[in-house]
Amino acid sequence: MRFTEAGLKGAWLVDLVSTFDDRGSFARTFCENEFHEHGLETRFVQHSISTSSRLHTLRGMHFQKVPHREVKLVSCLQGAVWDVMVDLRTDSPTYGNWAAYELSPQNGRQLYIPRGFAHGYLTLADDTVISYLISEFYCAPAASGVRYDDPRLGITWPAEPAVISERDKDWPLLGSA
Numbered sequence: 001m002r003f004t005e006a007g008l009k010g011a012w013l014v015d016l017v018s019t020f021d022d023r024g025s026f027a028r029t030f031c032e033n034e035f036h037e038h039g040l041e042t043r044f045v046q047h048s049i050s051t052s053s054r055l056h057t058l059r060g061m062h063f064q065k066v067p068h069r070e071v072k073l074v075s076c077l078q079g080a081v082w083d084v085m086v087d088l089r090t091d092s093p094t095y096g097n098w099a100a101y102e103l104s105p106q107n108g109r110q111l112y113i114p115r116g117f118a119h120g121y122l123t124l125a126d127d128t129v130i131s132y133l134i135s136e137f138y139c140a141p142a143a144s145g146v147r148y149d150d151p152r153l154g155i156t157w158p159a160e161p162a163v164i165s166e167r168d169k170d171w172p173l174l175g176s177a
């Protein structure tokens, strides 16, 4: 894996380094030793996938409240997404900043999102599949979010959402979340 800092403090790009042969390829997606060497979380308690049928489905911007804040390692197994993270740690030098990366099986890119961030994505293809390694258990009462179109965040999305849940449309603006 190739580790590159992803623009916000504590966030990383973890790119796959594949080996190829006649049959196809092999790549590591997680390695406790390599994550430990980079000072990253190594304990993931949940592995989840989500599927989105339609192009320009937007999910986000989600986080779990203290004490259930999560590290997420996000990758795209099918299709493609514009993946966005926002630093919500008020004591962080990159507080309130966002960064976005395209994730797809073709680019083999994974995003390591630290605790204290909100996360969301817009699908760039029909039938998109996202994989998450998550460091904390799901806790519905701790689930929260901020608005994908919050003017204070000013996130640039490549397209308007064609599909979005009522919940995601109604998250509060930053500061009141």
Ligand SMILES: Cc1cn([C@H]2C[C@H](O)[C@@H](COP(=O)(O)OP(=O)(O)O[C@H]3O[C@@H](C)C(=O)[C@@H](O)[C@H]3O)O2)c(=O)[nH]c1=O
Residues within 6 Å of the ligand: 048, 050, 059, 060, 061, 062, 063, 072, 119, 120, 121, 132, 138
């Ligand atoms: C996230 C999650 C949801 N669920 C349930 C709750 C609900 O009935 C159904 C769908 O949940 P949601 O609408 O929250 O799914 P979704 O909008 O896809 O939520 C995800 O969005 C992206 C952006 C993230 O970053 C993820 O961590 C997660 O929050 O699945 C679980 O059982 N476990 C989980 O870990």
